[in-house]
Amino acid sequence: MAEQQKEMSFLGHLEELRWHLVRSVAAIFILAITFFAFAEQVYDHFLLAHIKPDFITYQLFCDAFQLFGIDSAFCNVSFADKKLQSIKVTSQLMNSIWSSLILGLIVSFPYLLWEIWRFVAPGLTAHEIKKSKGFIFIASFLFFIGVLFSFYVIAPISIHFLYNYQITDAIENSFTLESHIGLVTNMLLGVSILFELPVLIYFLTKIGLITPEFLKKYRKHALVVVLILAAIITPPDVASQVIVAIPILILYEIGISVSRRVIKKQEKNANKS
Template identity: 45%
Template sequence: MAKKAVKDMSFMDHLEDLRRVLVRSTAAVIVMGTITYFFADYIFDQLIFGPTNPSFITYRFFCEASHYIGFADSICITELNFKIINTEMEGQVNIFVWICITGGFILAFPYILWQLWGFVSPALYEKEKKNAKLFISISSILFFLGVLFGYYVIVPMSINFLATFSISKIVENTFTIESYVSMVKTAVIASGLFFELPIIIYFLTKLGIVTPLFLRTYRKYAIVIVLIIAAIVTPPDVVSQITVAIPMLLIYEASIFISASVVRNKLKNEKSS
């Protein structure tokens, strides 16, 4: 029934459905972004600028870990010698608005997923439609885990590396608020979306675009890319690089497992029919 209904829809009908999804998703982001407005002081002082403090939880964790494994204070962070300045008249206003929008997007993400599921569900079978709650729950959890990973791992490691890197003692690190907040936003959102890789692979495999063989064949390239990313965003020590690389590699391996499961189920259904 669902398949036939989709076939009966015109291209304009699909566009109208997509428009409704985009409008509702945008409205949800605006509503949740408005809510973040009332917590602006906490968001900026404790969250956005939290990783600029040497007592940030991530720095303390790595310091304690270095003592535990016998590295003494080799990866302890005692100071982050840099300043954040505003150089544009409307700079802080723009940053305030974009942080509210970013916060709204993060908080509204489960609703956005629900809207997207409603858009693609008519093309799915009844059995697949029943998995809506499972899909939204797993996707949301993965996204929020990615956001936390980006905030507590990628952001502080990037700040530590960029704040301590210097080509000469003559140069003083003074970052604009735009570049700092942009780095934080990019790391958090990109990490959250990267953790959605298993879900993306699930649908790409169902569409026949990606196969487990393809993912396994290019695994070695994925490992190299992940290690390069880990080396870029972390200080030059093995512990930090492993901390960043392992979760990303696990996500890739989980994607291979999911892709293989989809192919097995597809073959099983073809045999039974």
């Protein structure tokens, strides 16, 4: 009888998990359909915004360099002769579907976290539920800071560099729609996920896998890993990789402080008991 109850409990958890997954997938698809319906506006004002000379980042960089009396290529940005190529019959349709799904995933991120929290919450104590309520806000905040940082800093610098990089005049740059959109969406997702580092460190510390001392000891190793990850999610130019690495390293240091606070709190609770 006890085994049957356990089996029913397990099956009940599976059923509950299934519905959380169904709702999460439904949210992604609903947003994806919305983005697909407004594909022209999404592409013109978001996904292709970086190949417009008047993009705000180029203007800000130009003004910043001029403030210090430095001539900058950002003051003469031109993509007039850079037309993206669609070389397959289905390229535009499939690209708009895929990019809509990725944007749906990005925008629905807070809701996905909420579904995860709802699934986990029944197994938490009242005190733990109270303490974990800020998790969705903090994780979502870091994620969207990563989205903004990627969109307004990493993407324009990378695209400006890659569109103007040329080994010799004998080679003409002619980029495809897939390569451009893939570059933008990969950076948006990759950088945003990396910005979740403090949250990851928090949970790893809570379950006892890492400590502040461990993070300090392997700080140099972490620097190498961050540079490798930056090289993977950004184009092969040093400027973009360094610009990505700097905030990640700052978040790593914040993670050390978070880990230290978790350990101190655990020790304080242990002493009370």
